[in-house]
Amino acid sequence: MNQTTAKLMDGTAVAARLYEQTAIRAAELRETTGVEACLATVLVGDDPSSATYVRMKQNRCRKAGIASRSIVLPASTTTAELVQAIRELSDDPAVHGILVQHPVPAHIDERAAFEAIDPAKDVDGVTMHSFAAMAFGLPGFQSCTPGGIIRLLDEYDVNLAGQHAVVLGRSPILGKPVGMLLLERNATVTYCHSRTKGLPELVAQADVLVAAVGKPDFVQGEWLKPGAVVVDAGYHEGGRGDVDQEAAARVASLLTPVPGGVGPMTIALLLAQTVDAAVALSGPGVRHAAEDTRVQ
């Protein structure tokens, strides 16, 4: 058993540098074109943690010099009403990015809501267009958690080519896109999920593991290959992740802590992509962040 303590991937620090760069780009855009990058958030219903997430995103926008517009709709909103509200934002030239806070109430067709977002404003990377762009290596916005994970791996010089990456989870905004982004980086990619048989043996093959199962402490330390790179995309009460962090720290070479690993990267990428959208929608003259593969 390898007793070395894993190096922790400091998402808070990497996100802070990305925020800084984003604020500079937002200011450059304002100075050169007069355009103020603007993120519209759409919140349906009164789930307190969703409201908190939206507030966090708006606060971060303010600090980065990005305008935000807040749309709050009652829990009784219909799919058609929500789609209409999002379409208006898609058509509004003063809005550059649109975030629909997940989850929406159960009676709403979330996919219909997502597809009402103009792909040019899909800074949260939730549309079918954005997913296919990620899968095919085409220009477009990345889903924020998957894109944040890739940036974090880049920051820690993880060379993905030829590595076996195992993704636990297959949601449309996390598991599926992160697997496609890893495949685009030439990793061999295995998707595991609730129906997978022999999960510990598959996890044991992972040079890079991305855990996105939504179950606290699900991944056991003894499942891991010694020296693996472990990305824990979970967040549960009491600061637990999807991985048994204490055990993983004794086996992995690199590990994202919870909190302070993947989480901070998600909002940081949302804001970076909002400025990307504003730049793209406001004409040339400001460098596009997507041209860089890593945070400067």
Next chain:
Amino acid sequence: MNQTTAKLMDGTAVAARLYEQTAIRAAELRETTGVEACLATVLVGDDPSSATYVRMKQNRCRKAGIASRSIVLPASTTTAELVQAIRELSDDPAVHGILVQHPVPAHIDERAAFEAIDPAKDVDGVTMHSFAAMAFGLPGFQSCTPGGIIRLLDEYDVNLAGQHAVVLGRSPILGKPVGMLLLERNATVTYCHSRTKGLPELVAQADVLVAAVGKPDFVQGEWLKPGAVVVDAGYHEGGRGDVDQEAAARVASLLTPVPGGVGPMTIALLLAQTVDAAVALSGPGVRHAAEDTRVQ
């Protein structure tokens, strides 16, 4: 070594039944609505094998009572001209399905051409919309070879849930979508490709192998898990596949032959989806083939 001879999956026979069913549905549509299902084929340049493929598809249409329209453009066609021609077909109410014969000449942006296809007429399943629909389990058209593979596996009662499916290849119209369709069927899915390390060991784990690498006899019999289901999506001169067929037949439980396995299913699904599109675009009254998970 298991000396049992693999059962061959007879794509020709399964495709014949699908053609029959498609012809009946095309006739029903014509009788109930007066609408003649119509596939438009777009061929750019003078590659003889591409011309042959297009002719095969048109012949099959005629036999199934599906109208076809043929657009042939010179090799010097620009992307803008091709996009314009495809947009006209997308806007033409008499056309229900559009097939752009792959590959187009190297100077053309094939993705731009594909994206000019209205997703409602993307019966070859090549648009970004269709890919995301396959990945997310949403209504839409399947890429024809991947969709044909799944239908063939269904016909031979292969239960994919919990099985480890290994896909060799990651092209946008074969490897990537077939992996997503297998994942939707609850298989554990591993994508391998030219940069994968330790390929034989990964192939050895496959309960279901899909070979789509484009190299004759690439997959060796000794790599295979005894009893594996082997789908060979390759076709090379002299009737070779991507798998060493003779060796695989001694190890696999089920095997698609070359020719006569995957190949025939591709055009059969193209035609079935053309009638699906015609039905959907012509209003209700005729049953949609996608409602069935298997050929009757």
